[in-house]
Amino acid sequence: MPSPTSSTRSRTKNPGSQSALRHLNQQRIIDCLRSGPSTQAELARQTGLSTATVSNIVKIMQDEGTVSTEPTTSSGRRALNVRLNGNGIVAVGIDFGRRHLRVVLASLGYHVIAEESVLLPLGHHADEGIAAAVALLDRLLEQSGVQRSALVGAGVGIPGPIDRRTGTVAQGAILPEWVGINILEHLEETLKIPVFVDNDANLGALSEVTWGPHGGICNLMFLKIGSGIGAGLILNGAPYYGSVGVTGEIGHATIHEHGLVCRCGNRGCLETIASTTTMIELLSRGENYPLAPGDIVRNALAKDPATLRVVDDAGLAVGRALGNVANLINPEVIVIGGPLAVLGELLLTPVRRGLIRHAVPVIGESTTLTMSSLGERAEALGAAALVFQHAGIRAP
Template sequence: MPSTARTSVSVPLPKPGSQSALRERNQQRVIAALMSGGPRTQAELARATGLSTATVSNIVKSMSTTGIVSTAPTTSSGRRALSVILNDNGQVAAGIDIGRRHLRVVLASPNYRVLQEASVPLPLGHSAQDGLGAASDLLDTLLENGGISRAALLGAGIGIPGPIDRRSGTVVQGAILPEWVGINIHETFGERLGIPVFIDNDANLGALAQVTWGPHSAVDNLMFIKVGSGIGSGLVLNGALFYGHVGITGELGHTTINEHGLICRCGNRGCLETVASTSTMIELLGRGGSDSVDTRRIIDRALTGDTATLRVIDDAGVAIGRALAHMANLVNPETIVVGGPLTDLGEILLGPIRRGLARHAVPIIGETTTVCMSSLGDRAEALGGAAVVLAQSGLSPALIGSS
């Protein structure tokens, strides 16, 4: 049941079986689909909820009367359709993306409108306390700027660039933020803010953002790869974020590319991160040159055709494509979306990635997998954080009463 799975990021749907709650439960399914996937046509809602189109139509009519949703004519596959959108009820979801050097916070309404958004730099090597403190401060500022009360906050979805053990809710060894290892963010941040907090790997949130905020809502099997100081990926499988056994999935950055290569921060050798992360590119291009290199400068130089920069990007792209080939051979995604600070490179990076993929994937996999840049840029992770909150809140019956 791919469609309902998308709505159940981790909270199960109410238990079926009793007849009395059936109507409310069906309405709840529709709301959950709208909150986890954004505005949709009635036909899409039927598919997403598993309900019949007649049932969806009745529920939408009733919710439209009571002001929970609005409808608007639209076209879908060339045919007339009715787009259903949740009405703004004053509630707000926060999405927070904490990186090695940056912090971004967005505030979004249940109908997927960005109300407030800001990003600030963070000092390299910041502690978890400092990072969460900065996030809390920026969140307060955005609430104030938007004239939004703290009571309107449904929760905060926080992305961290590191693997998270879902059994304990802590960041584990191997994170790009070593200062955060062992921290339980639910406790640390949830208590401080007094709202529900959802923590996830940033690449997972990026993947979720592609199928909610991004243009890939119809894609059931999608891989999002974030190429930055680290390289990670998030998987949407059968329409839902995939977490595996303990929650650590998509560790693409630690695919062995060069068995006797450089030592990686994970303790292994020749991992993809050691040959294709932005840190490696910066180091390679910094040698011999007199001026310092950063991600922005790599993009600028590549766009002006600098040979050395293009070569470094090409080698990195082919290696990324090779690691992606192994992943695509395994889970056969429809679409691979590339995100992170290098998205402005466009085809300059996509070209070698596609070459590496075609060279190393089983032919039919290489031919049927689409690779593209994220259109959400560096906002994907924070938007995904807000999407997690909306998806979870859509499953909470309290929301119906509050609208």
């Protein structure tokens, strides 16, 4: 798969290298051990590898804490039993938002060990966000009893484009205070583990085909509706990053040519119509306090007329933009995520109406439109999956 921004070029392994071959063989052994402990001789038979190769790989995995071994007998002979360590290999998933931070710890079998979300001040700088992430990670490690040595890396989601050439946050991010900062270097210096950075919508797409119910889907689009609007793409079974890594910026598709000026400098972008920021601005008029995305959800579920109208208008605009994208890439599934995902059909209905109206009929009728079942965890879970992929570990 195309690689997101990582700390060193050496992490992108040559498919024919010894390192790549070792990772492939290690994955074969891990796949066998997922069904339960096995002796090294059994692993050799199941994988087709030589007993010497299996022994060497098991020794490396044991040193890394991925597996544990114990003496046993097999057919009357002494043997070595190998089992996966549940928390012996752990990935960190970090999701930075405009106002929030979420950190998850995930084990080898794609199980969440611990997670927590905290609020961040609006307009926070990168140093503040990173310090909060480090403090939250330390707290989760202590609470869960996971050793720092078990961490194989951290995946990090940013609400904005990442320039893969430089590893910096590009112009157009929801966090303008972070633009131009090499978040990868900052985090690796602080965390002292490998870090992989990607756009949060890309990670949302990855989470849907690893943690979510859409494993095996080769053409999927994940649309995150939040303070900004962005899309992650899985095309032909792999994440799509384009030339420099700036893809899926559907929030800046022009919907109304003479509409409001967007933060990107254009007029009438989808974000000026359908982002939660715009919805909050519309619905906060006459209120004594500023609303939050949770208020939109609560009022819509309570059938508040003004909220339902704003949600309907936003959904129709989103559907129009999706129709244009669907005409271009013909995805099998479009998943909508973000804080409004819990609205279900209240949001899906107008989105579907807009999609069908603006897509070629056969595309509109054949595209599955659904809400994310992962809720606001999707991006952090996708970040953890990103780490496992770089470690050569597939979802079960």
